[in-house]
Amino acid sequence: EPEVTQTPSHQVTQMGQEVILRCVPISNHLYFYWYRQILGQKVEFLVSFYNNEISEKSEIFDDQFSVERPDGSNFTLKIRSTKLEDSAMYFCASSSTGGKLFFGSGTQLSVL
Amino acid sequence: DQQVKQNSPSLSVQEGRISILNCDYTNSMFDYFLWYKKYPAEGPTFLISISSIKDKNEDGRFTVFLNKSAKHLSLHIVPSQPGDSAVYFCAAVRVSGGYNKLIFGAGTRLAVHP
Numbered sequence: 001e002p003e004v005t006q007t008p009s010h011q012v013t014q015m016g017q018e019v020i021l022r023c024v025p026i027s028n029h030l031y032f033y034w035y036r037q038i039l040g041q042k043v044e045f046l047v048s049f050y051n052n053e054i055s056e057k058s059e060i061f062d063d064q065f066s067v068e069r070p071d072g073s074n075f076t077l078k079i080r081s082t083k084l085e086d087s088a089m090y091f092c093a094s095s096s097t098g099g100k101l102f103f104g105s106g107t108q109l110s111v112l
Numbered sequence: 113d114q115q116v117k118q119n120s121p122s123l124s125v126q127e128g129r130i131s132i133l134n135c136d137y138t139n140s141m142f143d144y145f146l147w148y149k150k151y152p153a154e155g156p157t158f159l160i161s162i163s164s165i166k167d168k169n170e171d172g173r174f175t176v177f178l179n180k181s182a183k184h185l186s187l188h189i190v191p192s193q194p195g196d197s198a199v200y201f202c203a204a205v206r207v208s209g210g211y212n213k214l215i216f217g218a219g220t221r222l223a224v225h226p
Contacts, residue, residue: 004155006155031212033213035214035216041218042201042216042217042218042219043156043201043214043216043219044216045213045214045215048213056213091155091156093155095212100146100158100161100212101158101212101214102158103148103155103156103157104155105153105154105155106153106154106155
């Protein structure tokens with residue numbers, strides 16, 4: 001079964017540094033998403049992306065966050081200047097039109 | 113954002129018995145609902161969904177019931193197996209322009225013991 005892959009599985013960074021989380025969505029999907037889960041909290045929507053632009057973003061997704069689909073396969077989440085509170089598990093997901101979301105296994109981001 | 117609530121953080125069930133996981137929502141405009149299962153160090157995995165126009169959907173051991181008047185849905189697992197032990201998330205969707213923004217509940221940790 002096709003799957004969403006995310007790299008790296010773990011990322012440790014210093015506060016104030018930039019990080020890029022990478023995702024390869026399922027190849028025939030058109031909609032891409034980032035979610036995150038802070039330890040002990042619920043899975044939260046960050047952003048959705050379609051046709052090379054953001055469809056919707058949450059209040060969490062401020063100016064420090066950006067997303068990009070640099071080529072035909074990758075979908076990245078960049079955090080420009082990480083804060084301690086950005087520490088979380090970040091999940092990429094993709095879907096076809098109106099379909100269910102398929103999630104990757106996540107990237108655990110630790111900001112020190 | 114408290115639009116989707118799972119009020120039971122954990123549930124313990126004996127193998128072979130029924131597991132019932134509950135979920136409440138506040139927004140009557142949701143188009144459909146999904147249940148995801150999550151193991152540690154893995155992403156959420158889709159389990160079963162139900163459209164807002166239906167009241168029941170069944171897939172093998174898993175059945176989801178929707179009570180729109182009560183804004184309540186439940187997931188039944190019969191019979192429960194130890195491999196079902198995981199965190200179960202209820203999610204609601206309002207379809208907008210083709211993409212699906214899922215709003216998750218906080219999750220219920222199910223433990224199925226022999």
